[in-house]
Amino acid sequence: MLFPFPLDSQIELFILDNLSRFAVPFFFVASGYLFGNKIINTRESVGYFKRYVIKIFKIYVCWLIFYTIYAVLVIYLSDSNVLQKLMQYFDEFTVMNLFYFGKGTSGYQLWFLTSLIWSIIILFIFYRLKKINVLLTLSFILNILGLFGQSYSLFFNISISTRDALFFGLFIQC
Structure with a gap:
């Protein structure tokens, strides 16, 4: 048992959900x-x-083929x-779903x-253009917006998918 008390309130579930979100950011x-x-340290x-x-x-x-x-x-x-059912399944195979969002298959967890x-x-x-500071600022703003599409949708909901490179991965990469 992870917690010595029952998780029956929304606040406790919210805390547990947010504490368990460290693997992908890491x-x-x-x-x-x-x-x-x-x-930085390689000529090539x-x-x-x-x-x-x-x-x-x-x-x-x-892994996409496997799933x-x-x-x-x-x-x-x-x-x-x-x-x-096969037709419905393969309807989700769009270029955006497969090569940007990483979804559309049963391997939806491959989005990362x-x-x-x-x-x-x-x-x-941005590294080649020597504009990392610009990227850091822009990616921070996008990450804050993206958090409202995921973890903090309880407070303010964004209707687009934010589990992608621009809203999630880019800031953490910088």
């Missing part, structure tokens, strides 16, 4: 630190950048309206990989 902080350290920063993004993209595609096969098997074994890829690309562009 992943972005560690990735951003290690990436930044490498491109463009080559490292390309290899890094391609490696993460390969991981994403492999797609898994979902198709689950739908196939459901025995009711298989064709209709696409977010990392886009954050690294944006970070590298």
Whole structure:
């Protein structure tokens, strides 16, 4: 048992929900630190950048294929309206869903990989332009807005998805 008392109020659930949100931000902080350290201390920063993004993209595609096969098997074994369910499932396969938001499949938890890829690309562009301070300010504002689309939607709700590179990953990468 995590807490010695029952979690029956909204405030207790709110606290628990926010305390458990440290894994993905830590992943972005560690990735951003290690990436930044490498491109600053490497002469071949463009080559490292390309290899890094391609490696993460390969991981994403492999797991995307895995989750797609898994979902198709689950739908196939459901025995009711298989064709209709498959059509509904593959309707979610849009370019934005797959390559920006990282959703549209049963592997919706892979959103952090696409977010990392886009954050690294944006970070590298601003690094090359020597405008990291501008990126830090802009990404901080977007992150504050993004928090109202996720954790703090209880206070103010934003109707767009903010679990992506611009609202979540970019500030933490900087």
